[in-house]
Amino acid sequence: MAANQTPVVCPPHVLIFPLPLQGPVNCMLKLAELFCLKNVQVTFLNTDHIQQRLRSCTDNVNYFKKYPNFRFETVPDGLPEENPRTGDQIPNLLNSLEAVAVPIFRKMVSSGGMYGPDSDKPITCIISDGIFTFATDIAKEIGIQLLYFDTISPCGLWSYMCLPKLIQAGELPFKVQAQSLFWFRFDDNLDEIIRNAPGMEGIIRRRDLPSFCRTKDLNARIIQLVLKEDKHIPLAQGLIFNTFQQLEAPVLSQFRNICPKIYAVGPIHSHLKARLAEQISPTTSNSIWKEDKSCIPWLDFQPSKSVIYVSIGSLAIMTKEQLFEIWHGLVNSGSRFLWVRRPGSVLGSEKDFEVPLELSQGTKERGCIVSWAPQEEVLAHPAIGGFFTHNGWNSTLESIVEGKPMICWPYFVDQQVNSRYVGEVWKLGLDMKDTCDRVIVEKIIRELMELRKDEFLERADQMSGLAKASVSEGGSSFQDFDRLIEDIKLMKI
Numbered sequence: 335m336a337a338n339q340t341p342v343v344c345p346p347h348v349l350i351f352p353l354p355l356q357g358p359v360n361c362m363l364k365l366a367e368l369f370c371l372k373n374v375q376v377t378f379l380n381t382d383h384i385q386q387r388l389r390s391c392t393d394n395v396n397y398f399k400k401y402p403n404f405r406f407e408t409v410p411d412g413l414p415e416e417n418p419r420t421g422d423q424i425p426n427l428l429n430s431l432e433a434v435a436v437p438i439f440r441k442m443v444s445s446g447g448m449y450g451p452d453s454d455k456p457i458t459c460i461i462s463d464g465i466f467t468f469a470t471d472i473a474k475e476i477g478i479q480l481l482y483f484d485t486i487s488p489c490g491l492w493s494y495m496c497l498p499k500l501i502q503a504g505e506l507p508f509k510v511q512a513q514s515l516f517w518f519r520f521d522d523n524l525d526e527i528i529r530n531a532p533g534m535e536g537i538i539r540r541r542d543l544p545s546f547c548r549t550k551d552l553n554a555r556i557i558q559l560v561l562k563e564d565k566h567i568p569l570a571q572g573l574i575f576n577t578f579q580q581l582e583a584p585v586l587s588q589f590r591n592i593c594p595k596i597y598a599v600g601p602i603h604s605h606l607k608a609r610l611a612e613q614i615s616p617t618t619s620n621s622i623w624k625e626d627k628s629c630i631p632w633l634d635f636q637p638s639k640s641v642i643y644v645s646i647g648s649l650a651i652m653t654k655e656q657l658f659e660i661w662h663g664l665v666n667s668g669s670r671f672l673w674v675r676r677p678g679s680v681l682g683s684e685k686d687f688e689v690p691l692e693l694s695q696g697t698k699e700r701g702c703i704v705s706w707a708p709q710e711e712v713l714a715h716p717a718i719g720g721f722f723t724h725n726g727w728n729s730t731l732e733s734i735v736e737g738k739p740m741i742c743w744p745y746f747v748d749q750q751v752n753s754r755y756v757g758e759v760w761k762l763g764l765d766m767k768d769t770c771d772r773v774i775v776e777k778i779i780r781e782l783m784e785l786r787k788d789e790f791l792e793r794a795d796q797m798s799g800l801a802k803a804s805v806s807e808g809g810s811s812f813q814d815f816d817r818l819i820e821d822i823k824l825m826k827i
């Protein structure tokens with residue numbers, strides 16, 4: 335090289351490997367876009383199943399062609415195409431990924447592989463879901479940096495990290511009397527406060543621990559997976575979180591005790607929206623269901639803050655009895671409602687359900703039902719006054735950003751913890767976990783949408799302001815993202 339020539343500095347190259355489910359893929363794709371905007375090369379590893387669904391539901395796959403520094407790679411998830419990939423199937427999905435997808439991934443990033451250290455597109459670092467404990471071994475083997483990005487809530491993940499302590503202190507397992515997928519009965523007092531979860535003192539009760547704690551079998555596959563994850567999380571070079579400092583400061587400081595590099599860069603959807611707005615560039619949907627946009631013109635005709643939006647996300651399922659209890663509660667509350675009824679989200683065939691006249695009439699007068707909604711757009715709509723949610727972390731953050739108070743009806747994993755934080759810590763709504771009775775549903779909707787409407791809206795508005803400030807220039811998430819980019823640039827291949 336001539337003396338006056340400056341060396342060509344290659345942009346860093348990250349390989350992102352999400353858990354192949356709607357929530358994590360959506361969130362990680364948004365992170366990928368943020369990276370692209372900062373001139374980082376991104377390889378996004380999707381399963382064939384997710385890629386095919388993205389392709390058939392959105393213009394997403396084409397949209398990403400606008401970033402020359404982005405590429406998709408795909409691997410099989412090993413499950414037959416017709417298998418459901420609902421929440422209760424996650425352990426199966428993980429087993430299958432380990433057997434089928436992980437060997438391909440390992441080959442891809444190892445010496446001689448397409449993205450190996452000796453290739454022309456070497457990876458600077460791997461960013462994978464925290465539940466992928468295999469990533470620590472692979473990264474160590476190749477001598478590459480690893481950042482874990484758990485797309486669940488930090489408060490939820492921290493409760494996972496506390497599991498060994500809870501077991502050691504005898505707070506787990508509970509004494510379980512009987513258990514079914516939907517209703518749990520215990521001889522333990524579920525309202526008893528948990529004492530051995532540092533940073534959550536006085537907040538979490540037994541009933542607010544993640545759903546998988548409701549077992550007397552500590553050898554259950556999901557518990558074993560989480561205990562393994564607990565050991566691997568501190569081995570990563572850093573942890574990325576979809577949250578912002580002012581929402582979860584105490585929990586983030588607990589994480590700093592186990593991993594010095596913490597990047598709280600969320601709410602990621604809002605972060606990306608802000609950066610794209612600066613470039614007058616549109617956002618895209620990462621949906622793996624086709625969005626029914628007919629609900630938007632319906633919302634346009636409803637009065638301000640009069641509609642409650644109901645959705646239980648992409649994985650939760652309910653029984654037919656629960657469906658009818660919620661339905662009666664909604665209709666009896668007198669509130670207008672927009673309800674997402676995802677195909678397959680109710681056990682049994684919905685065609686066999688006989689709908690009582692009062693429900694069909696009430697729905698015709700005040701309701702709108704769709705199979706999948708453009709949720710971010712819905713939550714941003716001025717007609718929406720509240721969100722009846724399962725508290726998946728993406729939904730919770732989307733609601734926070736739009737300043738919409740919540741009614742919390744958690745289904746599983748971190749959602750029990752999230753709903754407790756929404757109700758008790760952030761005071762952004764009402765937690766009705768473990769109940770599903772039409773009288774309670776009616777009462778709680780009236781409380782949120784009428785009796786305490788102003789109080790909740792004011793609080794939600796304040797939190798929305800903090801969330802948006804965090805992703806604005808100079809905000810905590812904005813700064814953490816810059817620090818993340820700088821740290822990645824300093825990583826050696």
Ligand code: UDP
Pocket residue numbers: 356357358360621645646647648649650674705706707708709710725726727728729730732
């Ligand atoms: N979502 C959507 N339309 C719907 C329901 C959900 O676009 O009708 C999106 C929602 O905006 C969120 C994601 O699906 O980004 C669900 O993720 P979350 O973490 O809330 O829950 P999960 O589906 O993982 O349980």
